[in-house]
Amino acid sequence: MWILFLLLLPNSIDSLKMVKIFGKVDQSTYSTPYEDSLTCFDECYSVSRCYLAYLDSSGECFHYSLSNQSITVSEVDERSYVAFKTDVDSCPASFDDLVITYKSQYASTVAWNRVENGWNFKGCLETWRRFQREDNLVICMRTFSTFESTKQEAIDSCISYKETIGFTTFLTGVASVEEAEWIKQYWTRIVGDPGCSDLDPTGEEYLGVWINGVRNCPDESSCAIFKWEDGYTNTDEALSPSNANLKSMPNGDTETSEGCLTIADMPDHPSKYINDVPCGFASCNRGYVCAYISE
Template sequence: MFLKVLFIFLIILEATGEDTTKMLKIFGKVSNVSLNATMVDTNCMATCFTQDDCFLAYFNLQDHCQLFSFNATESIEVVETTKAEGLFVAFKTTLPNDTCPAYDSMIPVVNIGEDSVSWKRSEKTFSFQKCRGDWKMFNRTGLTVCMQVFLLNPGISRVEAMEYCESINTTLTGVAMIEESEWLQDRFKKLDPGAPGWSGVWMDGIRNCTGFKVANCRNFDWSDGYTEGQDALASSSNAYLSYRTDGGIIENCLQVFIIDAPQTINDVECDHAGRLDRGAVCGYRLN
């Protein structure tokens, strides 16, 4: 094991309780990346350590160096090698300050950005995957979903919102947890701070009361292919579901909306397209 793996812990970057940010160096290579034409940096690992957005350094005995930026990387694979190959990979991660965990049980964690992302380990392979750009990652049971709010032209219809999400290879997303709708509402407010009350961005979901005794049920069908359950809609403290407008028009579709109240989700007329309809909530399943 010691012929294959080498730990080097650099200067502490930031103390967080009992854990500190360090560089974990192993004999390894990044899949499908060649170092032949990369820059020479005799301090490759230290350079990554001091750059806020760098989370991985890959280098060889000739000091050819490739740094990987968190914001520019969506997926990457690292494979363990032997000392004889002269290839090194250094993970920026947090590790206990007073102990050295056993290598076989160590899982690097990237703590750059809003979400902590753990590497996945399988035998001699480390794999990393995150959402694109600044999209928000939500961990659901058995899957991970990425979401983002997009402001489009005021007056956008639900169909246009769906088409926009599809144009960027995503889908109009449903919401499975209150945590998700709260983040989406907060993001909406930050993107459109001057939006009037009752403004909304379209999300997935169409009311289906088949088998229910009342037409104004709180059951909605999801079409995004990955959302299940009604947890975000079950409570009136999070979902303002009135079923009809004051004028009696049926409201069977959903938006994340802005209101001076705790609620984050509103039911709206499916064919509505007015100044309060501001954009779309797009999402995709992280494979």
């Protein structure tokens, strides 16, 4: 049986607490040894990037920082302890009701999943950005810079990364404004602003990167309705008019129809992130966004 404590540490910030249990870390990528076992948990609490502290049965302390690693914690009867950083307000009525979620100052959400005999945190490979969606699906996302111009080339490029990382990767859909904002900030920081004048002298194209999505009008009429085709993006929150610059057009894949989507830098729509473009060619596209599901 697990024993649960709620650590009300000094100088507590808002609802931030640490939950301490009898347990051990079974699986992780790396940790940081901490010399003073007496302040093992207090020190983790005070360090913003630390989200888990482990004091093993021999008295050695280890800290686990916010990172892309996956980690598993299991129940034990021996005198070893694990303390999770969490945003809970108070102890739940029972251990089974405990929800361990922590949102750091870096806007990274650490949400633990209850598994048989323990807890699990699903991480991502290094350089891949972790997003935990409302359906608890964990997506690992990465933006790639390139001058490939068609959506099909972007799809093929994402698929090819399976040989490198060992996970099935897709040209990804976007489930939230948070994801769209991160994609734009990330690729504009990497690519900079090379401009489009060399490829689009008219100045009518927006600098952008490919994402999943295709126009999905229910009949032959025009519409601004799109659907995701990656198999795991199931919400259209990111396609709302406040976030997406979508024109009303019929379905089609021609040079003039704009049946596919990019995350774009639109100076005349600065608060929006998603733009519709022709699937076969977008002169100012500078990359694509791939993702895989973290199991």
